[in-house]
Amino acid sequence: MVAGVDSSDPARVAGIAMDFPVSDEAAFVSPPRVPPRLRRRLVESRSPSTAEEIEAKLRDADRRRQQFYERLSSKARPKMRSPSRSSSNEEDLGQRLEAKLQAAEQKRLSILAKAQMRLARLDELRQAAKIEVQMRFEKERKNLGTKVESRVQQAEENRMLIQKAYRQRRATLKERTSQSLLRRMARESKYKERVRAAIHQKRVAAEKKRLGLLEAEKKRARARVLQVRRVAKSVSHQREIERRRIKDQLEDRLQRAKRQRAEYLRQRGRLHGSVRVNLKKMHRQADLLSRKLARCWRRFLKLKGTTLTLAKAFDALKINEECVKSMPFEQLALLIESTATLETVKALLDRFESRFKLSQAFAATTSPSSWNNIDHLLKRVASPNRRGTPRTSSRSRDTKKQGSIRQAAKIPAKLSRYQVRVVLCAYMILGHPDAVFSGQGEREIALAQSAKSFVREFELLIKIILDGPMQSSDEESDPTLPRRWAFRSQLVAFDKAWCSYLNCFVVWKVKDARSLEEDLVRAACQLELSMIQTCKMTPKGDNGALTHDMKAIQKQVFYPLYE
Structure with a gap:
């Protein structure tokens, strides 16, 4: 391609001349040069592209080609030439451009065909791989199915064996439990029979003892009633005797008083002279007795006080x-x-x-x-000295009498x-x-x-x-x-x-x-139960090694209870 500017005619507009060879033999003489970007993409190890990726790449290539055409067309500048020369040059240029475009279109079609062939091969390979994978999957699935079925059958057989062994073990345990329960029930029944027999014997003995005690109590009650009656009779008899004695004494005193009065009346005339002497003596004795009585009264007021004084003290x-x-x-x-x-x-x-x-x-x-x-x-309700807890053991009548006398x-x-x-x-x-x-x-x-x-x-x-x-x-009898x-x-x-x-x-x-x-x-x-639980005492009384605190607890509990 040759480009130049004609400077012979300054009045003409400057133009650009482009020269395209008709054939591309010169271009294909040298080995084709791969762009670095494509070289990097080819060198990279990637997985096979899918149809969607290839179509996206083709669309991207078309877009880049259009951009290249637009950039290329924007660089071509018309220049002023002579009409004859310019027309010939334009025709040559058009032919060359058409040849270039046709070559490029053929190249693009060949590249597109190669890409489609490659895509077809890739699709065939993918379909073959897919079929192979499906066949391998089916085969593995069948193998796994057979393995799973065999394992399921084996597990079912093992489960049946385990259940059978479990049922046998449970039956054995149940049989042992039933036998132990039967033996225990037999022991308990024997123990209950022995306990019932012992209780019955104790009840019979207690009933006999109770009847004996009741009979003894009845005898004592009868004896006490007879004794009370005898005492009452003796007391009434003594009262009657005392009443008669007092009555006789009163009658004797009355008779003696009558005799003394008669004697006094007879001797009154003779004793008239000695009355004055006796009267003086009686006055002296009365004065002495009054002083003694006043002294005793003052002493009584000082030591004990009158009832009125005591009542006032209580009222205060x-x-x-x-x-x-x-x-x-x-x-x-x-x-x-x-x-x-x-x-x-x-x-x-x-x-x-x-x-x-x-x-x-x-x-x-x-x-x-x-x-x-x-x-x-x-x-x-009296406040006696401290006494022990009364015992309920039976005692004889003599022992009770002696104890009551001592108390x-x-x-x-x-x-x-x-x-x-x-x-x-x-x-x-x-x-x-x-x-x-x-x-x-x-x-x-x-x-x-x-x-x-x-x-x-x-x-x-x-x-x-x-x-x-x-x-x-008095409201009950008569209010008036x-x-x-x-x-x-x-x-x-x-x-x-x-x-x-x-x-x-x-x-x-x-x-x-x-x-x-x-x-x-x-x-x-x-308290004693808590001490036994704390000290961990056995029914025999053994408690092993006790700490200082446990010994102190045991001492505090036992001494107040048993001393």
Whole structure:
């Protein structure tokens, strides 16, 4: 290709001349040169391209060729030449261009045919490979199917063998279990039979013993009843003898008094002169006795005080129904437990007891049965020394008598009829029943009612001492007739209310003591069980090596329980 510019005619426009050879022999003489980009792509080891990739590459090649044509056409510039020369040159140029274009088109078609042939070969190879892969897959699938079926059959056979062995083992275990259960049931039945026989024997022995005890108790009761009857007969006989003796003595005294009166009347005239001497002597003796009586009275006031003084001292303590109900429980407990309160109340109750004994001794001639013997109740509420837990073992009558005689020798000679703490407990029950009682049973209700009536009678007695005898209408008999409340009658009513309250208190105390004893026994058992579990003691008593803490626990548990 030759390009040049004609400068002979300056008036013409400059043009570009292009020369294309007709044949491409010169171009094909030298070996074809592969572009570096294609060389790199050929050198690279890649997997076979698919039809879509090849079509994309062909479209990319067409696009690059069009761009090359456009760039090439934009470089061709027309230049001014002579008409004759330019027309010939243009014709030659057109021919050369057409030849070039035809050669390029033929080359493109040959390349496209080669590419299509290559694609066809690649497609055939891919189809052959696909068929081969499918055949290999089918073959492997069949082989795997046969292997899986054989393994499944083998697994099924193994499973059947395992199940058979498992069933045989279970049957063996079941048979052994049934045999052991049968042996155990046989042992248990034998043990139960032995236990039943032992229990039956014990029941028979206990029944025999109970019948023997009942028979002995009946005999003792009969003997006691006979003894009581004999004692009652002897007492009534002695009373009758005493009454007759007293009656005879009174008659003798009356006869003697009559004789002395007659003798005195006869001797009155003779003794008229000596009356003055005896009168002076009697005056001196009366003066001496009055001084002695005044000295004893002053000493009594100084040491013991009158009943009015004791009642005023008790009233100063402010222990009454209204104050107790409004007073807190802790304050009431401190007031009742104080030494001054106990001494004041004891002095007043001792005075009531002495006055009641005097009144009952005075009324014993008219109504001998008016005195209520409550010594058996007072022994229950008294505060003796610490005693051991009573045993329930049977003893003979002589042993019981000796034990009772020894205990009676240890007990003080006489118990106070009105116990101070029991009297003060009535105020505590009246003011704070919820704090005193642990439940609301029949015994608690009866005790509360008896405490209320006792406190009212006691306060009424104190009021009579302080204010004197009282009068009020008796609603039960006749409202119009006045009723007089004197000290002696109110003291009898007070003692009657005290006996009722003491009886209810003893009944409640016995029940409360039993429940407390059961709670203490239960707590001791739980404590000992916890110690056994902590120290890991065996039924034989062996506990192995104990640490210092476990020994301390065992010591703290055993010494309070068994010492």
